[in-house]
Amino acid sequence: MNRPSTALLTDHYELTMLQAALRGGTAGRRCVFEVFARRLPPGRRYGVVAGTGRLLDALEAFAFTDDELAALDAVVDDATLAVLRDWRFTGSIWGYAEGECYVPGSPLLVVEGTFAEAVLLETLALSVLNHDCAVAAAASRMTAAAGARPCIEMGSRRTHEQAAVAAARAAYVAGFASTSNLEAGRRYPIPTAGTAAHAFTLLHDDEEAAFAAQVASLGAGTTLLVDTYDVEVAVRTAVRVAGPGLGAVRLDSGDLLVQAHQVRRLLDELGATATRILVTSDLDEHAIAALAAAPVDGYGVGTSLVTGSGAPTAGLVYKMAAREGADGRLVGVAKNSADKVGVAGRKWAMRRSGPDGTDVAELVGVGPGRAPAPGERELLVELVRAGEVVGREPLDDARERHAKARAALPDQATQLSRGEPCLPTVYEEHR
Amino acid sequence: MNRPSTALLTDHYELTMLQAALRGGTAGRRCVFEVFARRLPPGRRYGVVAGTGRLLDALEAFAFTDDELAALDAVVDDATLAVLRDWRFTGSIWGYAEGECYVPGSPLLVVEGTFAEAVLLETLALSVLNHDCAVAAAASRMTAAAGARPCIEMGSRRTHEQAAVAAARAAYVAGFASTSNLEAGRRYPIPTAGTAAHAFTLLHDDEEAAFAAQVASLGAGTTLLVDTYDVEVAVRTAVRVAGPGLGAVRLDSGDLLVQAHQVRRLLDELGATATRILVTSDLDEHAIAALAAAPVDGYGVGTSLVTGSGAPTAGLVYKMAAREGADGRLVGVAKNSADKVGVAGRKWAMRRSGPDGTDVAELVGVGPGRAPAPGERELLVELVRAGEVVGREPLDDARERHAKARAALPDQATQLSRGEPCLPTVYEEHR
Numbered sequence: 001m002n003r004p005s006t007a008l009l010t011d012h013y014e015l016t017m018l019q020a021a022l023r024g025g026t027a028g029r030r031c032v033f034e035v036f037a038r039r040l041p042p043g044r045r046y047g048v049v050a051g052t053g054r055l056l057d058a059l060e061a062f063a064f065t066d067d068e069l070a071a072l073d074a075v076v077d078d079a080t081l082a083v084l085r086d087w088r089f090t091g092s093i094w095g096y097a098e099g100e101c102y103v104p105g106s107p108l109l110v111v112e113g114t115f116a117e118a119v120l121l122e123t124l125a126l127s128v129l130n131h132d133c134a135v136a137a138a139a140s141r142m143t144a145a146a147g148a149r150p151c152i153e154m155g156s157r158r159t160h161e162q163a164a165v166a167a168a169r170a171a172y173v174a175g176f177a178s179t180s181n182l183e184a185g186r187r188y189p190i191p192t193a194g195t196a197a198h199a200f201t202l203l204h205d206d207e208e209a210a211f212a213a214q215v216a217s218l219g220a221g222t223t224l225l226v227d228t229y230d231v232e233v234a235v236r237t238a239v240r241v242a243g244p245g246l247g248a249v250r251l252d253s254g255d256l257l258v259q260a261h262q263v264r265r266l267l268d269e270l271g272a273t274a275t276r277i278l279v280t281s282d283l284d285e286h287a288i289a290a291l292a293a294a295p296v297d298g299y300g301v302g303t304s305l306v307t308g309s310g311a312p313t314a315g316l317v318y319k320m321a322a323r324e325g326a327d328g329r330l331v332g333v334a335k336n337s338a339d340k341v342g343v344a345g346r347k348w349a350m351r352r353s354g355p356d357g358t359d360v361a362e363l364v365g366v367g368p369g370r371a372p373a374p375g376e377r378e379l380l381v382e383l384v385r386a387g388e389v390v391g392r393e394p395l396d397d398a399r400e401r402h403a404k405a406r407a408a409l410p411d412q413a414t415q416l417s418r419g420e421p422c423l424p425t426v427y428e429e430h431r
Numbered sequence: 432m433n434r435p436s437t438a439l440l441t442d443h444y445e446l447t448m449l450q451a452a453l454r455g456g457t458a459g460r461r462c463v464f465e466v467f468a469r470r471l472p473p474g475r476r477y478g479v480v481a482g483t484g485r486l487l488d489a490l491e492a493f494a495f496t497d498d499e500l501a502a503l504d505a506v507v508d509d510a511t512l513a514v515l516r517d518w519r520f521t522g523s524i525w526g527y528a529e530g531e532c533y534v535p536g537s538p539l540l541v542v543e544g545t546f547a548e549a550v551l552l553e554t555l556a557l558s559v560l561n562h563d564c565a566v567a568a569a570a571s572r573m574t575a576a577a578g579a580r581p582c583i584e585m586g587s588r589r590t591h592e593q594a595a596v597a598a599a600r601a602a603y604v605a606g607f608a609s610t611s612n613l614e615a616g617r618r619y620p621i622p623t624a625g626t627a628a629h630a631f632t633l634l635h636d637d638e639e640a641a642f643a644a645q646v647a648s649l650g651a652g653t654t655l656l657v658d659t660y661d662v663e664v665a666v667r668t669a670v671r672v673a674g675p676g677l678g679a680v681r682l683d684s685g686d687l688l689v690q691a692h693q694v695r696r697l698l699d700e701l702g703a704t705a706t707r708i709l710v711t712s713d714l715d716e717h718a719i720a721a722l723a724a725a726p727v728d729g730y731g732v733g734t735s736l737v738t739g740s741g742a743p744t745a746g747l748v749y750k751m752a753a754r755e756g757a758d759g760r761l762v763g764v765a766k767n768s769a770d771k772v773g774v775a776g777r778k779w780a781m782r783r784s785g786p787d788g789t790d791v792a793e794l795v796g797v798g799p800g801r802a803p804a805p806g807e808r809e810l811l812v813e814l815v816r817a818g819e820v821v822g823r824e825p826l827d828d829a830r831e832r833h834a835k836a837r838a839a840l841p842d843q844a845t846q847l848s849r850g851e852p853c854l855p856t857v858y859e860e861h862r
Contacts, residue, residue, distance in 0.1 A: 008614040009592040011585070013625030015613070016649055020627075024644030026634050033630070058592070071617040077648075115634050122628070126588035127595055154442070157557035158744040161440040161489070163591035164558055182446070183439040186502040194444030196451075197553070199464070199751035202764040203457050203546050213455030217508075218447055228766050307743040313589040313734055320630035333633040335659050 003061040007068050007087075010123040012075060018116055019080040027083075027116040030324040032346040035095075035109035035129060037102070041137075041311030043418025046409060048140045048402060049108055050170040051132030052098035056389045058124055059089060089117050093384035095391070096349075099173050099402030100379065101409060103362050105425040107347035108133075108316065110380060115323070122318040130316050131163060134308035135170040140406060141285040141309065142301055143175030144414040150177035150298045151288075152193050154280065155306030167306040173398045176301075188395055195223040195250045195278065195300075207234055211241040221247035223278055226263070227254065235263055239270040248276035248297065256281065257294050264295035284309050285416055322346045332366065343427065349379040351408075351423075359408050365428035434492040438499050438518075441554040443506060449547055450511040458514075458547040461755040463777040466526075466540035466560060468533070472568075472742030474849025477840060479571045479833060480539055481601040482563030483529035487820045489555055490520060520548050524815035526822070527780075530604050530833030531810065532840060534793050536856040538778035539564075539747065541811060546754070553749040561747050562594060565739035566601040571837060572716040572740065573732055574606030575845040581608035581729045582719075583624050585711065586737030598737040604829045607732075619826055626654035626681045626709065626731075638665055642672040652678035654709055657694070658685065666694055670701040679707035679728065687712065688725050695726035715740050716847055753777045763797065774858065780810040782854075790839050796859035 021027035040047055064072075064084040072081060091113020102108055109125060111118050143151050153171040156164035168176075168184035178193040179185065185192035196214055204210035211224050220242040226234035226249045238246055249267070251259050256279045267275045276297035284304035291299075308314075319342055325331040332345030348369030352361045355375075363376065372378055383391030406413065413422035452458035471478055495503075495515040503512060522544020533539055540556060542549050574582050584602040587595035599607075599615035609624040610616065616623035627645055635641035642655050651673040657665035657680045669677055680698070682690050687710045698706045707728035715735035722730075739745075750773055756762040763776030779800035783792045784807075794807065803809055814822030837844065844853035 006592070008617055009587070009595065010613055011587060011611040011625055012613055012616075012623045013611065013627055016625055016653075017627055017631045017645075020631070020645045020648035021634065023648040024635075024640075026644065029634060031630075031634065068617075071613065075613070075616075075623065115630075119628075119630060122630075123588045123595075124592060127590060127592035130589050131591040131594070156440070156442055157554045157749070158561050158746075159558060160562040160591060160594035160597055161437070161555060161558035162593035163562070164440065164554075166591055180442040180444065182441055182443055182502065182506070185443075185506075186439055186499075192443040192506065194442055194447055196444055196448055197550075198766045199462075199546075199550060199553075200448045200451070202751045202766070203452065203460060203462065203754055204455075205757065209455075213457065214448075214451045217451035217454040222447075303744055303746075312738040312743040315589075315734075318588070320633045323634055326636065335629045335633070 005063050005065055005068055006058045006061045006124055007064050008071060009127065010120060014120050014122055015072060015076050017119055019076045021115055022080055022083060028114050030330065031113065031115045031118050031320055032322040033111045033118045033318055034107045034321045034347060035125060035316050035318050036107050037104050037314060037316050039104050040421055041315065044137065045413045045419045045422040047102045047133055047314060048136035048174055049096045049098055049100045049102060049133060050136035050173045051128040052095055053392065053395065054132065054166060055125060055128045056383060056392055058128060060389060062089065083116065088387060089113060090387040091117050092386060094380040095383050096379050097381045097401055098398035099405060101405045103421040103423050103425055105364050106362055107349050107364065110346065126316055126318050130313045132166055132170040133314035133316065134312055135167045135306060136174040137314065138305055138309035139171040139174035139176055140402065141416060142288055142305065145285045145289040145416060146299055149296065152177060152298060152300045153179040153305060154300045155302035156181045158303040159306040164306065171305055172395065173402055175403060196225045198225065198228045201225065201228040208237050208241060211238055215242045220245045223248040223250050225250045225252065227252050231259060231263065232266060235266050239272045244271040246272050246275045248278050250278045250280060252280045257291060260294040260296050289416055350376045351379055352376045353408065357408060358410055359423055362423045362425045363428055364425055436494050436496055436499055437489045437492045437555055438495050439502060440558065441551060445551050445553055446503060446507050448550055450507045452546050453511055453514060459545050461761065462544065462546045462549050462751055463753040464542045464549045464749055465538045465752045465778060466556060466747050466749050467538050468535050468745060468747050470535050471852055472746065475568065476844050476850050476853040478533040478564055478745060479567035479605055480527045480529055480531045480533060480564060481567035481604045482559040483526055484823065484826065485563065485597060486556060486559045487814060487823055489559060491820060493520065514547065519818060520544060521818040522548050523817060525811040526814050527810050528812045528832055529829035530836060532836045534852040534854050534856055536795050537793055538780050538795065541777065557747055557749050561744045563597055563601040564745035564747065565743055566598045566737060567605040568745065569736055569740035570602040570605035570607055571833065572847060573719055573736065576716045576720040576847060577730055580727065583608060583729060583731045584610040584736060585731045586733035587612045589734040590737040595737065602736055603826065604833055606834060627656045629656065629659045632656065632659040639668050639672060642669055646673045651676045654679040654681050656681045656683065658683050662690060662694065663697060666697050670703045675702040677703050677706045679709050681709045681711060683711045688722060691725040691727050720847055781807045782810055783807045784839065788839060789841055790854055793854045793856045794859055795856055
């Protein structure tokens with residue numbers, strides 16, 4: 001596959017740091033960098049890992065061809081350009097499996113390689129994970145609130161055109177049933193879906209003509225948009241045109257709670273008892289929850305989903321945790337300034353469950369780790385071994401993992417009110 | 432240039448609406464779609480147009496090749512696939528020039544073409560504009576708050592990896608001086624810049640060794656990061672290593688206001704009177720404004736910028752304003768439901784200034800428009816004429832236009848407190 005290089009999706013300073021380290025003789029020092037969240041977005045109870053599969057793809061496409069080297073000509077010196085020409089990540093990466101949940105301090109990604117290798121991945125790894133985790137975390141709250149009712153991802157128009165494709169993917173990991181984004185449907189095994197826009201109704205001389213054209217072409221199983229003018233009139237027209245076998249109607253404005261009840265009653269009166277009601281219109285997890293008792297059959301979610309429902313970035317950081325010292329052994333390191341103190345040393349992580357299978361704690365330790373005790377499971381899986389991607393998996397595996405991981409969290413995890421992380425992060429002593 | 436097709440960066444329903452319109456005989460009706468904001472994000476006083484150049488590029492790459500058609504095989508019928516194979520936008524587009532300011536109701540983009548042409552552009556146009564305008568609006572508030580001090584865009588790691596490149600571009604339009612994003616530096620004429628990360632200091636056996644390596648490789652004009660351990664110690668070390676010609680120091684944590692004063696005094700004491708102070712650490716426009724009286728020489732801005740500083744999407748919509756009727760004449764149309772009422776008919780727009788050159792109103796009218804009176808200027812420029820892009824311009828033109836447009840707004844426009852749109856939108860009667 002001839003993918004465009006991802007090597008310039010990174011920050012200027014990573015290249016100049018490489019240059020300085022090459023000149024100073026430290027570029028070959030073995031290092032461990034880790035990705036983690038210092039805190040969750042305000043009020044959130046858990047985070048969701050997403051983007052891992054995309055990151056592995058991006059890593060394989062990270063190479064400096066003539067084009068990239070030409071662009072860096074004014075950024076770094078010739079010695080650095082020569083190193084970049086042969087640059088290849090030969091290190092190893094472990095991470096929380098995609099779809100897994102996390103809390104502050106969870107070491108979501110552990111990157112081991114030379115400084116020259118690992119420092120260049122900072123921006124790309126964070127871009128992918130910060131975006132995709134933010135969307136997945138919002139999506140997970142929405143699908144939890146929706147229960148058995150399907151959520152459809154419809155946010156492409158409210159975010160960058162390529163971010164939209166990644167957002168559809170992250171939402172699917174977190175339980176969304178489908179997406180409106182056609183590129184996401186091409187690139188990933190995600191079903192695509194759609195209804196009709198007000199423009200389609202407005203294009204026609206009247207609503208009946210619009211509905212008739214849609215049904216003639218797409219069948220009675222289609223979803224008709226019934227709020228361009230008067231909802232009651234539109235529902236009557238819809239059933240008259242499509243018959244009682246009409247697939248669904250969509251409501252996109254007004255008081256959805258009241259309207260859903262009115263429309264359900266009307267559909268039932270008209271004999272369209274199996275016609276579903278799909279609602280859209282600036283829904284977020286709170287609006288979805290508020291409609292739980294309404295006769296709604298599905299939620300189309302846009303803006304809130306793709307913007308992380310108030311938390312558009314996951315706030316993950318990529319920090320050096322250890323590096324080789326003069327004696328060749330790894331030394332734990334951490335920034336130690338005013339308000340950003342790190343935990344030095346390479347981490348391991350396990351999740352501990354109680355006797356009923358409900359999770360009770362996130363265990364994070366420094367050092368080589370230990371075997372899991374009963375009720376504990378290891379969280380870091382191998383993603384890249386000596387430069388080779390070994391952690392690729394079908395997207396549905398991540399989706400199933402998320403459903404399982406969320407179900408194992410304590411009950412308060414899926415409460416929508418503002419709260420604390422649902423699991424304490426327990427740091428174990430170095431062993 | 433062999434760009435990948437952008438045709439699937441769109442929503443499923445646009446394709447099925449096309450199918451239904453083809454079958455119903457309405458796909459060839461001439462239509463006018465418009466992009467506008469119903470409202471600005473809460474408290475904002477103006478919006479900023481950005482992304483126009485990117486949208487024109489994306490439009491030229493909008494084509495259905497065999498790959499796209501294969502992906503749509505299960506979405507639409509064969510008759511629609513045949514139409515898509517030959518699909519080409521042959522209509523015309525007008526828009527507010529890139530960098531221009533806007534308020535609610537401003538017709539930012541006016542797309543005229545057949546339904547088949549114009550309906551397919553909805554998602555792509557909105558994705559580009561909603562993202563780029565959101566970033567530019569935040570950036571404009573930041574550069575206004577920073578005054579003559581440069582702002583550096585450093586947010587790539589907090590947003591999707593391709594959105595990051597677009598964000599750097601939008602920030603530049605709105606007055607940012609440079610970006611850390613190397614791909615943005617390759618793709619656009621934007622200077623790239625960078626300092627060093629804490630990891631670089633931690634890589635070394637001590638801070639002095641790190642600073643010495645950086646200065647040896649990058650020269651004394653480099654920017655040294657001085658908050659990995661103790662700021663005062665680091666500043667003394669920095670000047671000892673680099674000499675009083677040290678370019679700059681960066682502060683990334685703690686109370687930046689207090690520290691900036693302390694560091695300035697110390698630098699001056701050490702004779703490094705020309706060494707600049709660059710601050711970073713979750714800055715937004717309010718933090719920048721709060722540092723106005725501090726001895727700070729530049730701002731590095733990340734998260735807040737790329738996430739639109741609380742408004743990660745501009746909330747622009749793409750609505751049908753007029754379409755051909757049975758008699759071949761354009762008829763104004765608009766949705767007329769519960770809480771989303773549109774203004775029917777194709778719009779024109781002008782900005783009116785008072786005698787001192789300060790803008791006083793946004794004039795929006797329906798119909799063919801009229802000649803501008805003294806103190807009025809037309810806002811819509813031609814971007815695409817009969818399918819050919821005619822509105823491409825150098826990025827610096829957009830940047831200069833923004834500086835000028837913002838300067839002409841009433842004084843309260845750049846107040847950071849929550850307020851109303853700085854210009855009233857005055858709808859003129861149809862002429």
